[in-house]
Amino acid sequence: MASPKRTFAAGVATATLSGKAVYVAEGDYSWAIDDYVFVSVYGGYEPIGWTRDIPSQMTRLVIPGGDAGLIASTLQNIPIVLEGLTIVGEAVLDGSPPDTLTSYLVLFADLAVISQDRILAGGSSRWARALDAWGPTLVVNSEIGIEGFVPETSDDLASTVMADRLLVLVNSTVRGGSTTTPNVTSYGIYAGDLMSVITVINSLVTGGSVPGPRGRTAAIYAAGVKVFPPFVTVANSIIDSGQSARAGGFHLMVPWFMLLLNSDVWGAALTCYYDMILDFGIPMCLRQPGQLNRPPVVWTQAFDNISADPLLAGDGIHLLDGSSCIDAGFDLMTYPDLWLPWSQIYGIDLAQLISQDIDGDPRPQDWGWDIGPDEWVPR
Ligand SMILES: [Ca+2]
Numbered sequence: 362m363a364s365p366k367r368t369f370a371a372g373v374a375t376a377t378l379s380g381k382a383v384y385v386a387e388g389d390y391s392w393a394i395d396d397y398v399f400v401s402v403y404g405g406y407e408p409i410g411w412t413r414d415i416p417s418q419m420t421r422l423v424i425p426g427g428d429a430g431l432i433a434s435t436l437q438n439i440p441i442v443l444e445g446l447t448i449v450g451e452a453v454l455d456g457s458p459p460d461t462l463t464s465y466l467v468l469f470a471d472l473a474v475i476s477q478d479r480i481l482a483g484g485s486s487r488w489a490r491a492l493d494a495w496g497p498t499l500v501v502n503s504e505i506g507i508e509g510f511v512p513e514t515s516d517d518l519a520s521t522v523m524a525d526r527l528l529v530l531v532n533s534t535v536r537g538g539s540t541t542t543p544n545v546t547s548y549g550i551y552a553g554d555l556m557s558v559i560t561v562i563n564s565l566v567t568g569g570s571v572p573g574p575r576g577r578t579a580a581i582y583a584a585g586v587k588v589f590p591p592f593v594t595v596a597n598s599i600i601d602s603g604q605s606a607r608a609g610g611f612h613l614m615v616p617w618f619m620l621l622l623n624s625d626v627w628g629a630a631l632t633c634y635y636d637m638i639l640d641f642g643i644p645m646c647l648r649q650p651g652q653l654n655r656p657p658v659v660w661t662q663a664f665d666n667i668s669a670d671p672l673l674a675g676d677g678i679h680l681l682d683g684s685s686c687i688d689a690g691f692d693l694m695t696y697p698d699l700w701l702p703w704s705q706i707y708g709i710d711l712a713q714l715i716s717q718d719i720d721g722d723p724r725p726q727d728w729g730w731d732i733g734p735d736e737w738v739p740r
């Protein structure tokens with residue numbers, strides 16, 4: 362901080378040589394596509410005294426079109442942290458024709474921590490993605506979305522977060538792509554083709570919005586292969602199917618395991634392309650049509666879930682007074698299996714992270730934990 366660099370790239374180059382982190386002052390920075398960052402990056406500082414205020418001193422990395430945007434990786438067995446950054450597509454900012462970027466942030470690290478970040482892709486692409494998580498990834502207090510998905514053909518697909526290994530969301534929102542192009546597909550989280558372990562805690566995942574009779578949306582899509590079924594745990598979270606003719610909270614293609622705790626699974630247009638099974642009192646999508654004789658094996662445990670409009674404020678995150686999500690969550694402190702492994706394996710105090718909401722309000726308030734990123738505080 363004694364001798365700051367003028368560009369983000371110069372800061373990254375210097376920090377990489379010295380094995381240190383990059384601290385970035387507020388402002389806009391451009392980033393060449395397909396370039397790697399091997400160090401942690403912290404934004405939200407003012408450039409004189411280096412005091413930090415992430416919301417009001419925005420550090421923005423502006424990504425032009427291409428194959429991939431910021432690629433974060435680590436060569437050593439240490440976590441890489443990206444904190445206090447807004448990563449945004451050029452097209453989102455200036456309203457120019459959508460770029461053709463496939464992924465805005467790609468993570469190859471042994472452990473990546475995405476904290477207090479906003480990732481807003483703006484993509485015209487066959488497979489638009491905002492975050493590609495190839496390694497274990499923890500996403501805390503962050504917002505990830507695709508603004509303006511402009512597909513090229515009806516086979517095209519937007520998956521806001523692609524998770525191929527271990528993904529944990531805490532107090533975060535993932536929004537599928539919305540488009541005016543009919544009959545395409547949009548998912549919030551796509552559990553990829555390798556073994557995926559996905560844990561969604563006090564977060565909000567939506568499928569996006571696709572018009573047309575063959576439009577398809579889902580909050581979480583699990584692909585996987587049969588020898589490595591995806592493991593999905595959803596606790597205290599809002600799962601919104603999105604808006605389409607074939608909208609579902611979950612779309613599942615293979616045998617899989619799922620634990621669904623105290624969550625709100627709903628959708629204004631929850632019509633469900635796959636057979637809808639009103640199990641556990643909530644609509645879920647478990648089978649493809651025509652496959653009733655050999656349904657995929659699903660191991661699901663579900664407890665105390667609801668299906669109701671979460672009554673969100675205009676920001677799409679906070680709960681309004683009277684929401685069914687208030688006090689309907691599970692006390693996750695009594696469920697150490699969910700958070701203890703993170704301190705044992707990675708030294709990350711996940712219990713501490715989930716004991717505060719997206720505003721820093723302590724959980725619980727009033728009669729119990731709330732569902733979603735916000736713990737509602739009476740005003
Ligand atoms: Ca509460």
Ligand SMILES: [Ca+2]
Pocket residue numbers: 718719720722735736737738
């Ligand atoms: Ca709150």
